[in-house]
Amino acid sequence: MVESTDFLIVGCGPAGATAAREAARAGIATIVLDKDAVVGEKRVCAAGLRPGFCATFDLPRSLVHCDTPRLALFDNDGREHEIAFGPGHTTTREELDGTMARLAMREGAEIRTSALMRDVRADAAGTLVEYADLRSGERRTLRANAVFLAQGATAKLERSSFADPRWQHGLMTTLQHRLYLDRPARPVTYQTLELHYYRARDGRQIVAWMFPKRDHLAIGLGLTGKMNGRALREELDAFTERVRARLFATSRVLRVKEEGHLLYGGWPRARVAEGVHMLGGTAAGLVDATNGEGIYEAAMSGRLAADAIATHRASPHAAAARYARQLQARFQRRLEHRVRLMRFLEDRPARFELLFEQLARSRAFSDALQREEHERTLRDKLVLYANAARFGVRASFA
Numbered sequence: 001m002v003e004s005t006d007f008l009i010v011g012c013g014p015a016g017a018t019a020a021r022e023a024a025r026a027g028i029a030t031i032v033l034d035k036d037a038v039v040g041e042k043r044v045c046a047a048g049l050r051p052g053f054c055a056t057f058d059l060p061r062s063l064v065h066c067d068t069p070r071l072a073l074f075d076n077d078g079r080e081h082e083i084a085f086g087p088g089h090t091t092t093r094e095e096l097d098g099t100m101a102r103l104a105m106r107e108g109a110e111i112r113t114s115a116l117m118r119d120v121r122a123d124a125a126g127t128l129v130e131y132a133d134l135r136s137g138e139r140r141t142l143r144a145n146a147v148f149l150a151q152g153a154t155a156k157l158e159r160s161s162f163a164d165p166r167w168q169h170g171l172m173t174t175l176q177h178r179l180y181l182d183r184p185a186r187p188v189t190y191q192t193l194e195l196h197y198y199r200a201r202d203g204r205q206i207v208a209w210m211f212p213k214r215d216h217l218a219i220g221l222g223l224t225g226k227m228n229g230r231a232l233r234e235e236l237d238a239f240t241e242r243v244r245a246r247l248f249a250t251s252r253v254l255r256v257k258e259e260g261h262l263l264y265g266g267w268p269r270a271r272v273a274e275g276v277h278m279l280g281g282t283a284a285g286l287v288d289a290t291n292g293e294g295i296y297e298a299a300m301s302g303r304l305a306a307d308a309i310a311t312h313r314a315s316p317h318a319a320a321a322r323y324a325r326q327l328q329a330r331f332q333r334r335l336e337h338r339v340r341l342m343r344f345l346e347d348r349p350a351r352f353e354l355l356f357e358q359l360a361r362s363r364a365f366s367d368a369l370q371r372e373e374h375e376r377t378l379r380d381k382l383v384l385y386a387n388a389a390r391f392g393v394r395a396s397f398a
């Protein structure tokens with residue numbers, strides 16, 4: 001006998017957990033598989049959240065570590081540009097993913113941990129998903145009417161119909177330190193999300209960050225492609241030293257936890273649904289290439305998948321088609337535009353400074369840029385077009 005369920009989700013990150021919570025709440029039998037023994041425990045992430053995130057996804061404020069009303073963008077010369085923002089928030093993925101998973105279970109979703117998905121294939125009666133139960137060592141099979149694949153940046157889809165030739169070019173190497181200090185850093189540290197854009201010693205573009213947490217600072221960086229461990233560590237040490245001199249020169253570092261993972265910073269996948277299979281979160285390429293934000297996009301893709309399944313209970317094919325339409329209407333244009341913008345900026349480092357200056361000078365511009373397309377008013381659009389034209393002219397002479 002093969003076990004069966006209505007909705008099977010692979011991956012219990014923000015995408016999978018949101019899909020599970022909202023589908024289960026709609027009365028759909030839902031099972032989630034996650035390879036980790038404890039959800040969120042191994043996620044490497046700066047875990048910055050956009051303004052309003054907890055309210056949008058009905059999450060408790062208790063998971064927020066710091067409210068960050070300041071967004072500070074640093075250009076290639078290390079100059080700081082303060083952008084009106086939020087406030088944004090920080091958390092840790094242990095808390096965020098753990099909370100999301102608990103809320104999904106409370107709605108009735110079943111979450112199987114230490115469950116490594118191995119294979120997804122179709123048969124006459126639906127879709128069969130094979131996974132390894134890492135506790136018992138057994139291989140198990142589940143039959144599902146619909147499947148939501150949300151395995152994050154490590155999703156291996158290049159031999160599937162979701163394959164996208166641009167995927168490989170979007171993968172980034174990251175390294176992050178969690179720094180535990182003997183005394184707090186300067187107060188402004190805990191009010192600020194810092195993003196730094198500068199060239200690595202080998203000439204590649206680095207995006208680095210300092211995101212404050214209750215008991216530590218997350219300081220890390222990412223760059224496209226691979227870099228050997230030693231060179232990457234040297235880059236991170238040099239960056240940490242610059243942050244230390246500004247923010248915690250008189251504190252002693254008690255402990256450092258080093259963590260590294262793949263980050264995706266490329267084009268959203270062209271195909272996000274096929275048959276009864278839907279692709280969500282980072283596995284679908286839903287990450288903002290300019291700043292690495294993907295938690296919001298992941299959670300929203302989970303919501304859209306749950307909504308599609310609930311709307312077309314009797315027809316998973318129709319659900320998947322609805323999901324693809326809605327996801328692409330929501331994110332495709334913005335995320336593609338962000339890839340193009342990032343490539344344009346990377347071409348000449350001076351362009352970062354020009355853009356940041358414009359953003360710092362105009363609250364209307366930074367507000368409009370931070371809004372999702374469907375939230376933008378006519379005024380937002382006019383502000384964006386005017387600023388884009390001004391920036392385009394200035395940047396072409398940079």
Ligand SMILES: Cc1cc2nc3c(=O)[nH]c(=O)nc-3n(C[C@H](O)[C@H](O)[C@H](O)COP(=O)(O)OP(=O)(O)OC[C@H]3O[C@@H](n4cnc5c(N)ncnc54)[C@H](O)[C@@H]3O)c2cc1C
Nearest residue numbers: 011013014015035046047048117151152281282294295298
């Ligand atoms: C260093 C770094 C910093 C980042 N900082 C931020 C930030 O500050 N703000 C932000 O918004 N975004 C940030 N991101 C991006 C963010 O982490 C992702 O966009 C987000 O986690 C995507 O969520 P997801 O649910 O799609 O996938 P993930 O969160 O990656 O979750 C995937 C889940 O699938 C599971 N899984 C994978 N393969 C299998 C398998 N075969 N079988 C079973 N389970 C499997 C994993 O265990 C995991 O739980 C950062 C990323 C990195 C790497």
